[in-house]
Amino acid sequence: MTTDRKTTTIQDVARIANVSTATVSRALSAPDKVSEGTRARVSEAIRATGYTLNQAGRSLRQRSAKTILVAIPDIRNPFFSLILDAIEREAASRGFGVLVLNLYFGHETVRRLQDFLLSNRADGLLLLDGSVDMHMLRELAEQAAEIPLVVACEEIPNSGFHTVLTDNVEAAERATQHLIDLGHRKIAHLVGPDHNVVARERLVGYLKALNRAGLPALPEWQLRGNFDMESGFAASARFLGVADRPSAVFAANDEAAIGFLSGLRNHGLICPRDVSVVGFDDLGVAAHYAPPLTTMRQPRETLGRMAAEALIDLVENPGVIAAPLRIVLRSELVVRESTSRAQIQVTAKAAEIVAS
Template sequence: MTELKKTPTIQDVARFANVSTATVSRTLSSPDRVSEGTRARVSEAIRVTGYTLNQTARSLRQRTAKTILVALPDIRNPFFSSILDAIEREATNRGYGVLVANLFLAHEPARRLQEYMLSNRADGLLLLDGSLDVATLRTLSTAPYSVPLVVACEEIPNSGFHMVLTDNMQAAERATRHLIDLGHRRVGHLLGPEHNVVTRERLAGFTKALRDADLPLRQDWMFRGNFEMESGFAAAAHFMALAERPTAIFAANDESAIGFLSGLRQHGIECPRDISMVGFDDLGVAPHYSPPLTTMRQPREMLGRMAAETLIDLLDELDHRPGQLRIVLNSDLIVRASTGHPRKEEAPAA
């Protein structure tokens, strides 16, 4: 005779978590009214016992805030301004508010987001930072929490999260090929921050363009950076110390490119007379710098709008497509005065 398995009850959850049934009920209905430790114990008890409370309709959190949380790595970076503006516009049009979490120098940022979401202040998470702990994010996005999560800007490989991205590797390849097509054979690269996924993708595109053109990838022409203007300025000093210098540089972003050119100008090196420069992002300052900067224009407004649209569609249960959603937007090469043909009398620098 087959023994019927007993359906787990709220009493089973309470016994396993060593709390009262009232505490379990309060954790399910108002998680912000209980401590983080209690929420964790109840969550684990639910997982082990298999208890469900009409799980399709309710979970450890309630989605009633009509607000999305946007988490970004550094709010000081002007790259994010138009993305945030587009997110807020789309959210407002859909009846949602926006909260912003700045993760710069945050201790255990993924866990901080987990605590934020469990407080019921936001219904879904739009993440603009690809460096966070994947295991913690998966815990947040799966039962019993089931937080709708969309990643934008920086890919989190093999995570299974919905993503809205731009074509970093292909765009970097096109930027480098532009320099090669102008006749440059000594091409260097100003890197982004170490271990950053965008840095790796843009380096891969740069490397592919050189390899396809049968040009050397020289380590002494690879300059450390961190996406900030100061790092570009510092890299200029390393450039000046070289016995043989590249005639063109592809920079991982506009800010570092501008810092690099500013540093070179102090040594009498002028662009594009002595060196050509391509940046990435097309920040608002790029067309107004002297010389106006050739760069890869990311469709930042479209990225922000589509990322917000994707998340809110999930919240409003309008997107029923199975599996991971991955949207990749194309960047455009914007040619300005910072790139030109190499000088005919080009020779190794003394």
């Protein structure tokens, strides 16, 4: 209706409502400080002009951007999309925008993060990453000591950062235990990337479970990979070459598991008849894969929501949180059809090994 050739400012509203800009501003951000009549006039003037607040002006004055920065190692990874979704919902409900940033490595990355944070484009940082190198983080922490920061999905030991995550060690242990409970005695693990904290934790959990059950943990059963389907696929070839082939595999994530299963099938092996496989994450496709994938479900929505909540709390009242926050969520084993009881002869054979 109104032409907005020139953006309408708070001045225009003030003029039309016959009040000062201060009053308009107050009518918007502290309505109880202006009288009812004035408030009505201001509302009317706003409607008439089609005024929208200029965030840049407000940001400049208030030193806050009403925006959080979400740094993601790889947006393409479907694991993150649910989390991002939850973050966006939570942020939106609290009036915050969400800037996303793909993390590449090297200190160029740090510069970009800094740029956003120190330049008042974002009020806080939500770091979704299991692969940040320490150098980078130290730099970031030094330069941005005052900046609200929450790390999600991942633990950065001794960092003192606020953290929202799942207990990967424990969950990996339970996933492995599930295979043990089914009678498997030789269990391989598709390990995630070396530099990834989460991958390392899952490896630890896997080893703990084996250890506790008194089962062997041969190094050649640890198949290195990359958290993606291709590397899972590649791992399957190596798996076939292992001398004393395991009857079960715990994959560090669902993508690797799926790639692995796809590779197995290529080689004529059938899951779960020949090999049981348990994944991690419960991606959407897990329930509809062939076979439906047994996996550890991370509470991704909750994780994203709580991380965003914590970060925004931090932004809104800085300093109230004394001790570093540490929220640990529990993952849930979802048993589907990619795991089954070990064959008898396998169990017997394993028993010998254990006995020796």
